[in-house]
Amino acid sequence: MNLNPVIATLKRRLRLAVIGGGPGSFIGAMHRQAARLDDRYEIVSGIFSSNPEKSKSAGAELGIPSDRLYSSVQEMFDAEASRKDGIDIVAIMTPNDSHFEYAMAALEHGLDIICDKPMTNTLEHAQILHNKVQESGLIFCLTHSYTGYPMVRQAKAMVADGQLGVIRLIQVEYVQGGKADEEKPAPTTRLWKYDPALSGPSLVMGDIGTHAHNLVRFISGLEVTEVCAEVGHIVPERLIHDFAGALLRFDNNARGVFWVTQAAAGVENGLRIRISGTKGTLEWMQEIPQALTYKPLHGAAQIRTPNGPGTLPLSARSSRIAAGHPEGLHEAFANLYSDAAEAISARRSGKTPDPLALYFPNSLDGLLGVRFVHSVIASSQANGQWTKC
Numbered sequence: 001m002n003l004n005p006v007i008a009t010l011k012r013r014l015r016l017a018v019i020g021g022g023p024g025s026f027i028g029a030m031h032r033q034a035a036r037l038d039d040r041y042e043i044v045s046g047i048f049s050s051n052p053e054k055s056k057s058a059g060a061e062l063g064i065p066s067d068r069l070y071s072s073v074q075e076m077f078d079a080e081a082s083r084k085d086g087i088d089i090v091a092i093m094t095p096n097d098s099h100f101e102y103a104m105a106a107l108e109h110g111l112d113i114i115c116d117k118p119m120t121n122t123l124e125h126a127q128i129l130h131n132k133v134q135e136s137g138l139i140f141c142l143t144h145s146y147t148g149y150p151m152v153r154q155a156k157a158m159v160a161d162g163q164l165g166v167i168r169l170i171q172v173e174y175v176q177g178g179k180a181d182e183e184k185p186a187p188t189t190r191l192w193k194y195d196p197a198l199s200g201p202s203l204v205m206g207d208i209g210t211h212a213h214n215l216v217r218f219i220s221g222l223e224v225t226e227v228c229a230e231v232g233h234i235v236p237e238r239l240i241h242d243f244a245g246a247l248l249r250f251d252n253n254a255r256g257v258f259w260v261t262q263a264a265a266g267v268e269n270g271l272r273i274r275i276s277g278t279k280g281t282l283e284w285m286q287e288i289p290q291a292l293t294y295k296p297l298h299g300a301a302q303i304r305t306p307n308g309p310g311t312l313p314l315s316a317r318s319s320r321i322a323a324g325h326p327e328g329l330h331e332a333f334a335n336l337y338s339d340a341a342e343a344i345s346a347r348r349s350g351k352t353p354d355p356l357a358l359y360f361p362n363s364l365d366g367l368l369g370v371r372f373v374h375s376v377i378a379s380s381q382a383n384g385q386w387t388k389c
Contacts (some may be wrong), residue, residue, distance in 0.1 A: 010345040013042040016082065017087040017111075019073055019102055020094035022048035022058045027093050027116065030061075030333055035091070037334035041342040043082060045087055047073050050160060073102055075108045089139075092116060095192040096200050100125040103140070106325075107132050110117050112139040112344045114337065118210050118373065119366025121200040126370040133363040139347065141340035142361040142369075144214040146271060146336030150306040150327065151292040153284050154315035155219045155275070155358070158294070161312065163275030167220050168247065170256035174212040175270035179235070181264040194240055202231055202241040202377055208271075209244055209260045209376070210369040214361060215273055216258075217368070219282075222250040224372060225389045227258075229379035234263040246376055249386075290326055317356045336360045 021028020025320055035041040045068040048058035048221070052071040059069040070076040080086040089112040092102050099118045106113050119142055120126045128293045146152060148179045158164065159355055192198040195206070200206040217223065229246035233239075234279075242263040248256030262269075271286035280296040292304040304310055305324035321327060339357040346353035379387035 011347050012063055013040060014088045014341055014344060015044045016041040016088045017044035017076060019045060019092045031091050031093055033330055034333040034337045038338045039135040040338055045076055046066055047076055060355055077105060080156060081109055095198045096121050096206060097198045100129055103129055104132060107136050109140060114141045114340055116143050118200060118206045119369055120370055123370050123374050126367045130367040139340055139343045140363040141336055142366045143336055144361040145333040146209055146211060146215055146286060146363060147218045149289050150315045150318040151284055151289060153318050154292055154304055154312055155284055157312035157314040159219060159221060165279035167254050167275060167277045169276040170216055170220060171270050171274045172212045172216050173259040174208040175264045175267045176262045176347035177264045177267040180265040187305060202373060204241045204262055204374060205262055205373040212258060212260055213369055213372045214365055218356055220275055224248050225251050226386050226388055227375050227379050228384050228386050229376040231380040244376055307338055314356055
């Protein structure tokens with residue numbers, strides 16, 4: 001991904017603060033690496049743990065100056081606001097229940113935001129936060145990282161270009177096996193995920209169901225209007241949700257099937273989508289992200305790859321390397337960071353951003369994702385009754 005002229009007008013990196021993602025965190029390292037991949041951010045401050053001593057120790061190990069390591073999020077926001085070189089943007093990767101509090105505080109301090117999904121745990125908080133983002137004019141990027149893959153963006157561009165015709169059918173599944181035989185989480189595992197007060201009303205829906213829902217919306221451009229769903233647990237006596245399935249109805253009268261689980265023994269990270277229209281079908285699998293299969297109605301199946309024949313601009317912009325070389329999750333995650341940097345730098349410099357940079361998930365996507373979670377739960381509680389989203 002090349003440095004865009006809009007970014008160059010700011011003449012400096014964006015100053016980023018991190019909340020969460022301390023030692024041992026998978027997602028913390030992912031955020032920090034994504035922020036640095038295209039050299040558009042400098043991590044200058046952060047709160048890496050709810051324990052102030054652990055937080056400052058982690059920050060020091062990352063090379064952050066001691067005078068920019070604070071004991072609380074509020075202290076950091078207040079102190080950075082008084083600096084000439086204060087932070088521009090905050091990345092939030094804490095347990096789900098704190099996303100709303102920290103995001104609202106960041107907006108009050110005039111900070112742009114990159115936030116982990118789900119945006120909030122409750123629909124009320126999601127609506128309030130989305131409204132606040134809209135009122136502020138600030139940038140809010142939600143890290144549905146799979147939308148950053150070049151071939152996912154190629155699929156979106158092909159649908160928008162009319163190459164599939166009218167969308168009629170959508171199948172999406174996100175299948176994992178990490179919780180197939182767990183009866184209790186290990187003491188060192190992310191215990192907060194097993195507490196609905198922290199992780200939200202449905203673990204499987206918040207963890208991976210929102211990803212599958214967002215991927216459908218991103219590629220198809222359609223909205224889910226109704227669901228007929230079941231959500232619960234497959235492992236006996238488990239208290240959290242590890243399975244959800246639903247039939248979907250879309251706003252163009254298309255039909256869909258949605259299935260997510262974290263209890264499929266032996267499966268690693270099986271996110272897969274198939275979209276069929278009047279002219280053909282697209283298929284993509286996260287575990288083979290370089291290949292997008294296109295099956296036209298009258299013609300042989302084709303495999304599209306990054307920077308290969310037929311690559312459209314939205315996809316080409318998201319690839320950093322030559323055709324035939326692999327890219328993966330770090331690069332996809334970094335595409336969201338780079339796109340957000342484009343939008344933030346353009347806003348701060350009074351320039352017009354590259355329109356191809358404006359496809360990152362935002363607060364509206366976050367609101368609709370939370371609404372989808374609650375609709376699936378409501379439908380399941382009503383024994384699969386069709387429920388509006």
